[in-house]
Amino acid sequence: MTSVPAVSPTGSVPALPAPTGRFDADHTALRLYIAHTDRLLGLLPPRPARDRAQAERAAALHEARRTGRHDFLARHAPQAYEVLTDGRTVRRRLPDLVRQAQTRLPGLVPTAAQLADDHSRIQAHKEGHEVDLGVFFGALLRSSPAGNHLIDTMLHPAPGSRDRLGDFRRHDVVELDTVTVRRHGPAAHVTFRNGHCLNAEDNRLIADMETAVDLALLDERVRVGVLRGGPVDHPRYSGRRVFSAGINLKDLRNGAISYTDFLLGRELGYVNKLAHGLLTPDTGWSAPAAVHKPWVAAVDSFAIGGGMQLLLVVDRVLAAEGAFFSLPAADEGIVPGLGNLRLTRLTGARLARQVLLSGRRLRAGEAGAELVCDEVVPADRLSDAVDRAVAELAAPAVVANRAMLALAEEPRETLRSYLAEFAVVQAERIYSPDVLDRIERRWARP
Structure with a gap:
């Protein structure tokens, strides 16, 4: 479960090991898999400098990583949320949940450095790590105990x-x-x-x-x-x-x-x-x-x-x-x-x-x-x-x-169900080619 193939910039996209159904084992496999695909992505040039084959390679790696994160969370979202909120005894807003996941469950969400690098770029040149945040929050919101606790948390007064x-x-x-x-x-x-x-x-x-x-x-x-x-x-x-x-x-x-x-x-x-x-x-x-x-x-x-x-x-x-x-x-x-x-x-x-x-x-x-x-x-x-x-x-x-x-x-369940799908779809839309092309064309107008 913990081994990964050697790093190569070409070839097929590595497959994530089959899940065991056990939280710790599946998280270890996911963590190692994400670290491996991080290295593969690091061998490619930045997004705006990629040729067609490199762009397709990056897209395939991202799709595989998101599938791995989605599959892990489909099985373990409630337990992951328990870890991140100390058994739902601590109310963590969205940014804090991401920071906790980066520290406590590495591999579950993009790293702080990856998100910061994307933040420094125009939308069309970003790697698109926020799409993985959509996978993360969508899964939490699909879980009734986690999703309802998160909605309630965000209805409390904001910091300050x-x-x-x-x-x-x-x-x-x-x-x-x-x-x-x-x-x-x-x-x-x-x-x-x-x-x-x-x-x-x-x-x-x-x-x-x-x-x-x-x-x-x-x-x-x-x-x-x-x-x-x-x-x-x-x-x-x-x-x-x-x-x-x-x-x-x-x-x-x-x-x-x-x-x-x-x-x-x-x-x-x-x-x-x-x-x-x-x-x-x-x-x-x-x-x-x-x-x-x-x-x-x-x-x-x-x-x-x-x-x-x-x-x-x-x-x-x-x-x-x-x-x-x-x-x-x-x-x-x-x-x-x-x-x-x-x-x-x-x-x-x-x-x-x-x-x-x-x-x-x-x-x-x-x-x-x-x-x-x-x-x-x-x-x-x-x-x-x-x-x-x-x-x-x-x-x-x-x-x-x-x-x-x-x-x-x-009703709460209607709201939660909509938010769960919205979290994923909106993350995908802001990185979709038609949106990126539209905002660049708008930018180019006098």
């Missing part, structure tokens, strides 16, 4: 959120790099301030948004949360508010979008907290399982991609006249988060397919848009509409009914 809570309570405002959260009466107004890129989402904004959402949910004075985009710098919209342009495609092309922190962490982190509330360790026996609060989204100009995804989890959507909403998955080539799970519930299957598969835009006030937007008002009346919505949603019974709606509309 509680440290900011005192400032928020004292000053009613916290200014983060890309987001501001400010309390006005019973409402916490969360404003995107990534104006240089039309309030597009990048790694920094994802982290800031989770902190802001945590603060709104942790502060007992806040009854309602409000999401809105701030003014932007783009010449076409200069000085105007924009809700969100979705994922920052420039950062995606440049390799600066993290799979763990953004593409998966966003869905399990702040977006899932908007939908399913915040878990805290100090809730009493009679308290709800999570801290729920209603959310309002105020859409100026447009909500594209990830921006529109947020509209699917909030409780009231208000839009300025002329605003539009879209999920350009067909154009970008990646999966729009949990949009595929949530849009059909609001719009029905036919309209959801038009939006997701054909790129149909929904314009505020036009037929179909009312299924994702509650009210359309003149742009100069949007703030007044927000105040009215806050007053209505601050009623005492709203929280309990909202929590029950979330439970009925998106």
Whole structure:
């Protein structure tokens, strides 16, 4: 079980020894196999310098490694998660799980050096080690005990959120790099301030948004949360508010979008907290399982991609006249988060397919848009509409009914099953040839 063939840059891809069904033995075999294929990959030139035969060799090695990791986790994911979380006594967020696996179960995930090397390259030149992270997290989420524990872990406050809570309570405002959260009466107004890129989402904004959402949910004075985009710098919209342009495609092309922190962490982190509330360790026996609060989204100009995804989890959507909403998955080539799970519930299957598969835009006030937007008002009346919505949603019974709606509309097992497949598919999509070609062609435009 522990022997591996001699290193050769050519020839057939070595096969992983047959599994024994025993955790330790199978892990030892996997560890040695991954170390061996690491050496084989190291004999090849970097990805952009490979000829066709070398590229095919690398692809075959990666496929074999991922199959080995998948097969090990298909048998041993629950036990692996027990090892990584000390028997589920320690709550580890996504990045910490990767670090623990690198140390405690080497071979199960790419090394820190491999991930760091990929992080230094543009997307098209990366080796694609994040695809193996998709295999890892997909397997953990498929396991009911591991997946549910991980989802609950990511619903707890993010590191640093509680440290900011005192400032928020004292000053009613916290200014983060890309987001501001400010309390006005019973409402916490969360404003995107990534104006240089039309309030597009990048790694920094994802982290800031989770902190802001945590603060709104942790502060007992806040009854309602409000999401809105701030003014932007783009010449076409200069000085105007924009809700969100979705994922920052420039950062995606440049390799600066993290799979763990953004593409998966966003869905399990702040977006899932908007939908399913915040878990805290100090809730009493009679308290709800999570801290729920209603959310309002105020859409100026447009909500594209990830921006529109947020509209699917909030409780009231208000839009300025002329605003539009879209999920350009067909154009970008990646999966729009949990949009595929949530849009059909609001719009029905036919309209959801038009939006997701054909790129149909929904314009505020036009037929179909009312299924994702509650009210359309003149742009100069949007703030007044927000105040009215806050007053209505601050009623005492709203929280309990909202929590029950979330439970009925998106049961945990449905959520976990979707996330398990999303974790794998999204990792594959961001390294797929059509996506890489599309973002490079977009980059080449004047």
